[in-house]
Amino acid sequence: MQNVTVATCSLDQWALDFDGNLERTKRSIELAKQKGATYRVGPELELSGYGCEDHFHEIDTFQHSAEALADILKSGLTDGILCDIGLPMLHNSVPYNCRAMCLNGKVVCIRPKLFLADDGNYREPRWFTRWERLGEAEDHYLSPALAAATGQQSCLFGDCSIQTLDTRVASETCEELFTPNSPHIHLGLSGVEILGNGSGSHFELRKLDKRIDLIRSATEKSGGVYLYANQLGCDGGRMLYDGCALIAVNGNIVAQGSQFSLADVEVITAVIDLEEIRAYRIAKASRGVQASRTRPIPVVHANFRLVDAKSCDPVSAPLSVRYHLPEEQIAYGPAVWLWDYARRTGASGFFLPLSGGADSSSTAAIVGAMCQMVAKAALNGDERVIADARRMAGQGPDYLPTDPREFANCIMHTAYLGTENSSQGTENFAKGLAEAIGNYHLTVKIDGVVSAILTLFRAVFGGREPRFKVHGGSFSENQALQNIQARSRMLLSYLFGQLLPWVRGNSGFLLVLGSGNVDEGLRGYLTKYDCSSADLNPIGGISKVDLKRFLWWAAKPETEGGLGFGILQAISEAPPTAELEPITDAYTQTDEADMGMTYQELSTFGRLRKISRCGPVSMFKRLLTQWDHLEPAEVASKVKHFFRSYAMNRHKMSTITPSVHCESYGCDDNRFDLRPIFIDARFPFQFRMIDRICAAQSSPKL
Ligand SMILES: Nc1ncnc2c1ncn2[C@@H]1O[C@H](COP(=O)(O)OP(=O)(O)OC[C@H]2O[C@@H]([n+]3cccc(C(=O)O)c3)[C@H](O)[C@@H]2O)[C@@H](O)[C@H]1O
Numbered sequence: 001m002q003n004v005t006v007a008t009c010s011l012d013q014w015a016l017d018f019d020g021n022l023e024r025t026k027r028s029i030e031l032a033k034q035k036g037a038t039y040r041v042g043p044e045l046e047l048s049g050y051g052c053e054d055h056f057h058e059i060d061t062f063q064h065s066a067e068a069l070a071d072i073l074k075s076g077l078t079d080g081i082l083c084d085i086g087l088p089m090l091h092n093s094v095p096y097n098c099r100a101m102c103l104n105g106k107v108v109c110i111r112p113k114l115f116l117a118d119d120g121n122y123r124e125p126r127w128f129t130r131w132e133r134l135g136e137a138e139d140h141y142l143s144p145a146l147a148a149a150t151g152q153q154s155c156l157f158g159d160c161s162i163q164t165l166d167t168r169v170a171s172e173t174c175e176e177l178f179t180p181n182s183p184h185i186h187l188g189l190s191g192v193e194i195l196g197n198g199s200g201s202h203f204e205l206r207k208l209d210k211r212i213d214l215i216r217s218a219t220e221k222s223g224g225v226y227l228y229a230n231q232l233g234c235d236g237g238r239m240l241y242d243g244c245a246l247i248a249v250n251g252n253i254v255a256q257g258s259q260f261s262l263a264d265v266e267v268i269t270a271v272i273d274l275e276e277i278r279a280y281r282i283a284k285a286s287r288g289v290q291a292s293r294t295r296p297i298p299v300v301h302a303n304f305r306l307v308d309a310k311s312c313d314p315v316s317a318p319l320s321v322r323y324h325l326p327e328e329q330i331a332y333g334p335a336v337w338l339w340d341y342a343r344r345t346g347a348s349g350f351f352l353p354l355s356g357g358a359d360s361s362s363t364a365a366i367v368g369a370m371c372q373m374v375a376k377a378a379l380n381g382d383e384r385v386i387a388d389a390r391r392m393a394g395q396g397p398d399y400l401p402t403d404p405r406e407f408a409n410c411i412m413h414t415a416y417l418g419t420e421n422s423s424q425g426t427e428n429f430a431k432g433l434a435e436a437i438g439n440y441h442l443t444v445k446i447d448g449v450v451s452a453i454l455t456l457f458r459a460v461f462g463g464r465e466p467r468f469k470v471h472g473g474s475f476s477e478n479q480a481l482q483n484i485q486a487r488s489r490m491l492l493s494y495l496f497g498q499l500l501p502w503v504r505g506n507s508g509f510l511l512v513l514g515s516g517n518v519d520e521g522l523r524g525y526l527t528k529y530d531c532s533s534a535d536l537n538p539i540g541g542i543s544k545v546d547l548k549r550f551l552w553w554a555a556k557p558e559t560e561g562g563l564g565f566g567i568l569q570a571i572s573e574a575p576p577t578a579e580l581e582p583i584t585d586a587y588t589q590t591d592e593a594d595m596g597m598t599y600q601e602l603s604t605f606g607r608l609r610k611i612s613r614c615g616p617v618s619m620f621k622r623l624l625t626q627w628d629h630l631e632p633a634e635v636a637s638k639v640k641h642f643f644r645s646y647a648m649n650r651h652k653m654s655t656i657t658p659s660v661h662c663e664s665y666g667c668d669d670n671r672f673d674l675r676p677i678f679i680d681a682r683f684p685f686q687f688r689m690i691d692r693i694c695a696a697q698s699s700p701k702l
Pocket residue numbers: 479482483486520524525526527528529530577578580591594648651677678
């Protein structure tokens with residue numbers, strides 16, 4: 001038996017928080033040592049935080065990261081444990097995204113990232129250069145801080161591995177796992193048995209499955225141990241890092257961390273038997289052939305044993321991986337992001353204009369889920385969560401946030417801001433949901449504000465008064481009258497967000513929450529600078545179709561795995577309506593009629609536009625077969641209507657409220673979906689082409 005205890009972790013790092021990042025990194029090494037580990041891997045760029053973005057252009061970021069690493073090396077923490085630590089480093093004045101392999105107070109070698117992430121949310125080549133010379137390494141002269149801490153002048157830098165007295169260790173970094181020709185293939189063939197992957201990998205609904213498949217298949221094909229470390233929480237941007245540290249051996253997962261947690265440091269360990277890796281590899285004859293002709297990569301020798309001959313801990317057995325339902329992911333992912341955002345900004349909680357409709361109710365339910373997570377963490381004695389909760393709630397040292405409803409009452413504020421066009425039904429829904437969550441709730445009539453604006457308008461324009469469509473008004477009059485209501489709600493929300501802590505005898509400010517979903521953003525079905533403009537939006541990256549499923553799930557009792565907010569069932573079943581126009585016997589406003597398309601259709605358009613990368617013509621061609629129950633002319637008309645609405649409203653996405661990235665069909669043009677602010681909504685060339693295809697389809701076949 002050649003047993004080794006290995007450790008990996010999830011850390012809630014924060015961009016540029018050098019003190020906090022250092023403290024959490026050190027704590028994770030301490031915990032790994034306490035659990036008997038002789039090898040520990042941490043997340044990508046853990047000392048600076050992954051999401052520093054253009055702060056990676058500053059020399060300070062590199063220097064402070066090196067100073068933090070020097071602190072770790074001087075502290076004695078790396079004595080007896082090989083640590084794979086992520087940080088940005090300069091080599092010959094070139095910036096690299098690096099792994100520093102540290103042991104017994106020395107830097108054994110430095111491994112720069114070979115393949116940078118440069119799609120979707122990622123722009124790594126903007127800040128780092130990739131190490132181009134595969135299979136090569138050279139001397140690196142340590143910065144003054146590191147040289148002083150280690151007494152070393154230099155170490156190896158490049159594509160290299162470490163040979164200890166009993167095994168071979170190397171690392172690959174995040175994106176490299178996702179590439180077709182991953183470094184782990186070459187490293188495994190050249191004899192590496194333990195591979196660490198320090199990641200800064202973001203949450204997306206249903207993405208964990210893909211990550212786990214890749215890790216499983218990496219070790220299934222090559223044999224070996226694969227340790228995955230990730231960041232956790234919100235590190236200052238729109239992405240949520242979803243932790244879920246993993247340890248895989250020969251195709252099996254043997255340890256899994258939590259995906260959504262409020263803990264800021266989570267360390268997992270496994271006991272592995274190196275002989276199991278060798279036995280697995282010996283039996284794969286074809287692997288042997290490929291391994292024997294593999295070009296070796298540079299090796300640094302470390303006079304150190306990872307195997308603990310004295311350890312009697314049993315070897316870790318394969319476990320069945322825990323996947324959260326998509327509905328749970330919608331609840332707990334954005335909840336973790338909100339928690340980090342609110343505690344790190346020093347806010348005293350949230351204010352949400354709650355209409356009783358599906359969207360704002362989803363936002364409220366996510367805050368409710370967050371309160372439940374805080375209560376669970378408090379019950380488990382997490383002192384850091386308790387301290388943050390006390391501060392946020394404005395409570396003293398005796399307060400324990402173990403009751404989610406009581407905590408919600410301190411930090412969550414909602415208001416139903418009704419007008420004469422609002423219904424009793426939605427008012428009751430809003431009140432009922434607030435009661436279920438336990439939060440502070442107001443019911444306010446805002447007609448006085450709307451009529452004050454109209455009075456002013458009449459005074460300015462000689463008594464002229466716009467009318468709703470149902471009263472004979474024009475399209476513009478009708479829109480303007482709706483927008484006054486919607487925009488007044490935004491003004492009132494900021495007023496309440498600013499003054500509610502004062503009204504309740506506390507201090508500080510509330511973060512105003514928004515509730516536009518991804519489809520409304522894409523279609524532009526929102527009033528610019530109304531209640532869709534807020535400080536934060538937890539659901540801006542989620543489609544209405546997914547939100548409905550989430551509400552249905554969240555209505556279930558906690559004993560059945562839901563959130564226990566039963567009223568959400570009825571809310572999810574009500575037809576979506578803006579309630580901005582008068583209801584008459586002949587007319588009730590609904591979202592889908594207003595938009596000229598169903599949310600289901602909109603979701604299809606959104607996926608084809610972003611995930612399938614379709615312009616108008618290719619979308620039309622795809623839908624001709626997908627919607628073969630419709631005449632080609634009908635499909636053409638729907639596609640044109642979508643693109644027209646989308647193009648006319650592009651400008652709204654440029655000012656959209658920051659939301660947590662949740663889906664690959666997201667349309668946040670500030671980070672993920674980079675498009676022009678205005679484009680020709682007539683699409684003359686493209687639509688002519690659609691008409692031609694349509695005519696050809698419809699012409700009688702000879
Ligand atoms: N290319 C461009 N670049 C920059 N800005 C541009 C622009 N084109 C128009 N604009 C500006 O945008 C304004 C038009 O946008 P905006 O004021 O938002 O108004 P608009 O889009 O005309 O109307 C808002 C729509 O959202 C609907 N709505 C409102 C509230 C809630 C909900 C719901 O989800 O239930 C739906 C409402 O029924 C209506 O159809 C123009 O007056 C102009 O100021």
